[in-house]
Amino acid sequence: MYDVAIVGAGIIGASIFRELTKYNVKVIVLDKENDAAMGTTRANSAIVHAGYDPKEGTLMAKYNVWGSELFEELCRDLSVPYKRNGSLVLGFDDEDMERLKKLYENGQKNKVRGLRLLNREEVLMKEPNLSQAVKGALYAPTGAIVGPFELTIALIENGVTNGGEFKTSAEVIGIEKEGVVFCLKLKEGEPIKSRYVVNAAGLHADKVHNMICKESFKILPRKGEYYVMDKSQGGIIQHTLFQCPNKMGKGVLITPTVHGNLLVGPSSEDLEEKKNVGVTSKGLGLIQETAKKTLEHINYRENIRNFSGLRAISDRDDFIIEETAVKGFIDAAGMKSPGLSAAPAIAIDVVAILQQIGLLAEPKKDFQPKRHQIRFAELSPQEKQELIKKDPRYGRIICRCEQVTEGEIVESIQRPAGATTVDGVKRRCRPGMGRCQGGFCGPRVQEILARELKKPMEAVILDREGSYILTGKTK
């Protein structure tokens, strides 16, 4: 019997999970996939938005601005890549300049710190490679970039270290309530019993809600496609560059990533199907066409990867964070952008809601807020030498592009809630994220996984269930 069961281990579920492990409660987070951060959280722009964009008075505005303030300390505590690089919303004509003024005023109402309207010269001083057609910009110094799946995995891991439970391949297919206890039926295995349930099922939060509550919202997917460019392009800009937002969202942005790549996208396409994450030449073409307005000379021959993510667009046009008509069942749904930026603040309020409705939550005296992760490539030569002396596996480079060592890969597998797939290792410590996209290191990572997990090579999969790499021996 659990006190709280959370459905969904994306950034929202993971943040709530870790927040709950600060208290003496028995908490479990369930995900239908074989790892954390397998939904929208793994495919987005990775921006911690400053908060000038959401309309004043909405939950999106409240949690975005508050969440963004919490990021720096959270990422430091959990050893997650984060950089406050600042963002610029660019204006190219008089109409844009009017919209920038309105954004500025909205940002002031939302209490975003440090916003400034810049003229053409000031913008070009900040970003000399920008299109010369720029007329001005809204500058938000609190805008930042982060590693979204690294953060989600770190939150889950830290929650597990602090006594929470994480269960993968645990698809919730039905929910019943007997007295004050919820019974969550899983596709496989024993049902989970819990006094409170938090629905953080992302794109499928409407389906999970409807398992126990009357239908009260719908979630539709809106696809966004991207280009990831090689690190050779990462330094051409320093800030996150937006164009003026439109009714489909924040538009096409160009941003450095926390790892030094350049990200260009997303497109915006409403879909019916919640599984369609295919990348299309139409979507990519549109991105190139639109991004040209911001930066005329992006070298698309340096493109190393394309991907797409699905925004969870609810018909309420705001985050849905509330106890439902079924007592003890809480929705944390409709998390379109800025859901990532808002997550740390949403987690605090969801725990407060749980306490208000009766969860007895005494603070845990021995809560461990910190988690450390070695990133070999970021160490000084002396630190590298000392580490190799202690453990020679840190002297063996497995991923040449990203300079990832065997020591880091083994650590990513052995940590609490550790990696079990090749892409699980990639999301934790980056082998395969570089220019060759795993061409060299993929088979070595597979071997290390097989060795550490004591599995045959054929049983080590790439990513989701069923993504086999090897089907058997030929000789």
Ligand SMILES: Cc1cc2nc3c(=O)[nH]c(=O)nc-3n(C[C@H](O)[C@H](O)[C@H](O)COP(=O)(O)OP(=O)(O)OC[C@H]3O[C@@H](n4cnc5c(N)ncnc54)[C@H](O)[C@@H]3O)c2cc1C
């Ligand atoms: C293109 C794009 C760009 C974006 N850019 C930004 C940005 O720059 N900044 C920002 O702040 N936000 C951004 N967002 C929004 C942000 O990514 C989301 O708000 C956030 O990732 C949502 O997290 P989540 O935990 O709600 O959902 P998810 O990450 O989708 O997690 C939900 C989890 O629930 C699991 N699940 C579903 N059904 C079940 C079930 N029945 N049983 C068990 N588990 C289940 C899924 O497997 C999944 O892991 C962007 C989104 C997109 C798509």
